[in-house]
Structure formats: C-alpha cells, structure tokens
Amino acid sequence: MERMSFDLAQVPLREVNTFLHKDAPSRGVLQVVVTNPDGAHNIAVGLDCPVDVEVHGHAGYYAGGMNKTGTVTIFGSAGTGVAENMMSGRVHVKGFASNGAGASMHGGLLVIDGDAGLRCGISLKGGDIVVGGSVGSFSAFMAQAGRMVICGDAGDALGDSLYEAVLYVRGNIKSLGADAQIEPMTEADIATVKELLAAAGMQHDPHDFKRVASARSLYHWNADADQEY
C-alpha cells in the first residue's frame, strides 16, 4: 500500500486535492496524510475512491465535503460544513465541529467526538451522524432521512420541520422544533443506537436515549394549523 504525505505549509491545497481526485485512484494510493492544515478550507473535498485521509491539525470549512467512499479522519477540530453532502464513506472529527456539520449528507457515517455547533445534520438526506458531545440549536432542521445519535444535549428547536430522519438524544433537549416530537424507543431503535454507537466507537447504554421524529403534521397545507411557531 502506497502512502503519501503532504505538508500544507509547503504544498498548495489545490495540488493535494487534485492528487486525491486523479493520482490516488490511478496509482492505487490508499493512504494520504495531510500535515499543517492550519484551518485551511476544503481539505479532501470530493473524494471518489476508497482512500484514507488523515488530517493532523484543525481543518477549516467543508473538510471531507461530498465524500464518496473515502475515509477522512481529522485529528483536531473542523470548521463549518464538515462532511457536507457526503454520499458514502466515513468522516471522523476527533475534536469539535462547527456549524452545519454533516449538512445535507446523503450517506456514509460522520462521527464527531466532541460537540457540534448550530444546525448539525441540517437538511440531512441519509447516512448517519454520531456526536459524542452536544449539538447546537436548529440541529436536524428539515432533515429528510438518515439517523442522528447525540450523546450529549441538544439546543433549541431540535428537528424543526423534520421529514423522515430519526434523532436519538441521550441528554437534555432545550426545545423541540415545529412538528418534532418525542416518541417511545422500540427494540429496533435500541438496536439502531447500539449499532451506531459501536460504529462510532462510543460507550453508552442505548436505553438512555430518547427518540425524536416527525409528527408529520406539516406534510400537507392546512389552513387551520397553528402558525405560531
């Protein structure tokens, strides 16, 4: 297995990303290490092969964005939109994640060991997000499909305007958004949480989680609906 290392203090980002898109698949490079990211934006966006990328340091916006089949591990914190629109593969943030983590993801697994900022899992369309810490307000806003496991607390308006995504929260929920409701945990839910915690490498009792899903009352126009939300 060929392994490549790029020092972002020396090499322009464009070169690294072009390598990941073109040379990594054609040369069969399976592991790429990026050092000195220094908060650079758009590291390892658009992966399209099963390459393993390690980022040693903090990443800026959209790290691992639109990933397909790749694995990105950030040994540090990530800026806005980490793993946004991921299709498949895995992105793991060892530190904290900023706003819009996993925004509009379609597939794959996003793991955040620390806390995530506002709008984590906004517009989620599939895949799984596991957050070891807490998430900020408006997380899972308009989330359409997929699953989120939040081991800490959730901020205001969790799951506002939810469609078919399902959220599991271990800690306190400051408030639920419009049309989101707490539902009983079934055996299938407990198995799901157990499976996702295992995939993320986190140790918690799945029975400690609450299930949040859509009441589906906003699916059709309704003149008599209470519009005070």
Added chain:
Amino acid sequence: MSSNEHPAKPVVKEESFGYDRKTIDYIRNAAAHGLYEIRGMGAKRRLPNFDDLVFLGASLSRYPLEGYREKCSTKTVLGTRFAKKPIELDIPITIAGMSFGSLSANVKEALGRAASEVGTSTTTGDGGMTQEERQSSKTLVYQCLPSRYGFNPDDVRRADAIEMVIGQGAKPGGGGMLLGQKVSPRVAAMRTLPAGIDQRSACRHPDWTGPDDLAIKIHEMRELTDWEKPIYVKVGATRTFNDVKLAVHSGADVVVVDGMQGGTAATQTCFIEHVGIPTLAAVRQAVDALEDLDMKGKVQLIVSGGIRSGPDVAKALAMGADAVSIGQGVLIALGCNHDSYYRDGAHHDATADYAALGTAPGYCHHCHTGKCPVGITTQDAVLEQRLTPKVGARHLKNYLKTLNMELTTIARACGKQNVHHLEREDLVALTLEAAAMARVPLAGTNWIPGVSGF
C-alpha cells in the same frame, strides 16, 4: 319629491378602483380558504420592460451592415475569469433552470435536444439532474440550490458549469414549492421525500451564510472540479447593485440576474407580484456593479426574467448583458397556454382541460396543479404524453433560431459585426419610467431622469 316623478336612472355603474373585482375575488378566496393563492408563471402586472426601449438604427451618422449577407457573430463565451474550461455557445440565448418535477422528463429532454442543436446550454433545477437532460444536452449547467435535493458530486463532475442559486426573480427571499400532486414516486425518490407530500424547498443554503461563506463554498466547488468548470451565481433581482458586487467578491465567473417577470412553477401570488424589481431596472444595476468593480468583460452577466423575443435579447445585450436566459418563453414555444396539443400527427383540442382547471388558453398559470393541459408542467403519466421530446424540440429550435435571427437583424441595423458590440448608446426610452430605470435618454431628448437635467 312628488309621487309622480321618476327616480333618476344611473347611467354608469362605478367600480371601485381600490376594491375592483379582482380584489373582491381575492378577499372572498382568502375568507373561504384561509390560505394564500399559489400559482405558476411570473408577475402578470404591467411593468416597465424592454418594450419601453427602442434602438437607434444606423443612418447617416452610423453605417449599417447588409441585413442577411454580412457576418454578424453571436458566439458567446461564459466563465473566463477562473475556469479552465469556459462555456462556449453559438448564441447568447440560454435555457433557464427549471426542475424535473415541475416539468416532465419529456420536456427536459426536449430542452436538451433543442439547445444542443442550436448550440446553447440548458440548466437543471431543484431536484437534481436527470439522465434524460444530461444525455440530450451538449452543455448542461448544474444548479446547486438551498434544498440540495438530489445534489450529487458525480453530477457536479458530469456538468459543464455549476450555478449557485441564491434566489429567483419570481420569489427573491423564498424557497420553491412542489405541491403533493406533482411529487410522484420518481420525483420523491430524487428528492428523498415521501411521495405525495406538499414539498417546500429551503430558502437558505444549509452550509453557508453570507458572501464570505459563499466565497469558501465556491472555492469548494472549484477544488472538487479541479478548477475546470465555470461557477455561476444566480440572484433574484432586488438590491441588485450590491448583490452583484457581492457575487463577484465571492468568486463568481458568471452572475445571473433574474428579474421579477421570471417564471416559477409554484409560488405565492403575493410573492410573485410584490417582491423584487423589474428586469429592466435590474440589468442596469448589475452592469453598473460590474463597471464599478472594473469587472465588465471579466465576469459575464446573464439576464433573465421576461425575455421573450429577439428585440428583448438585443436590448439586454445592448444594456450590457453577455447572454440571456429564458424559461417561460421556452415553455410557451413548447405549447404552454396553446389551445391544443400535437400528437400522432394531429392537433387535439385541450380547451375542456383548461376549463376543468377553471381557466382558458392564454390565461393559464396552473403549473402548480400538475394538470397541465398540454403536458408540460406535469408528472401525470397520461398528460405528459401530450408533449413528445421530438415535437417539443422542433418547436423550441424554431423559436431560438427566430430570436437569434431577430437579434442579428437588429445588430446589423446598428452597424455591429458582433451582437456583443451592441451598446447602451444604441438605445433610447419611450417612457419616463424606462428612461429612469435603464438610464438611457428619453427618445428625442438627451434627458435621463435622475442623471441629467431636462
């Protein structure tokens, strides 16, 4: 009054200006349903538009070109600022973004076929890219919308350009809608939604806020495509001068400005008619912004919203646009609002289907219902057969060719060997409003309201 005197008979019935029949209808509907009206098409109200400008053809002070024989180039290049592979078009008239979902797959294919034949581009819409449109379109612009429905990096890689959609002229500040009857199983699957629900698209992008973030988002698209593809930024016309400047700041190769006459498949009427500014006002603000930044010619400008004819195209270009984009006019060329549809070699009357929707040919704006009598804005398996890709493509090709011939006719009359040489100096206004908005002189004077004294 004595008993044998007749009371005076009124000669006229006076309708209230403020409470005319349209307003009475509106209030009755609101009272009956408790919901606002949602409809298709763009603004219907009378607005200052390109009809209010005329060209100063060549005479003694300018030298015209021979109408048909002398060369007049229409070649248009978009995306020269940063992209390694700019878009090269044979004509400056492109097809605007319209979604599969609002339109049938047959229509998307027809648009692609016609555009490819005349050498121009088509654009995807909310809901992602269909196979039909990718295969039929030589040049396809892929929209990245707030909803991100069906947004797929593989499609980004398959596209020829990316358009970041901030807003739309019909509803600047609002997201799209697709009512349940059009959310068919295929549409629902593409958008990851349950079939049959009333779908409301987001009005803000999920992963960025503001122009500084947008710059990073555009950078992401460039990194993802290895800086090959042009990035457009589309804004609905409101504070156009500032918005165009911010789009340029964010790194756009091309800015698309959509005025309030721009169409929609389903939007609240209050939005369509009362939010945004006319295309005529927007185009001047957009050009001013580019000139102010010394970016004219470096960042290209596409103007859309109510472009219907060759003269409209010529006037937009003379005002400073590099190209135009057409949605509604294209649908009308395909048969929108016609009284019949053409299938199996014959015309079939559709007026009864219009009547069933409570409308008539020429007045229809019922795109949101999915029951388009001519099979354009529908997902219905029976209705969509009323427009075949072959017939649609032929009509659309004719329409685009006509516009282009009109455009070159006007350009030659103004003495231009290239349609992009048309300039503001070639235009004058017929109305005070148009003179003020476009900032060209009122015909026969050198008066530009707000700029020069009379």
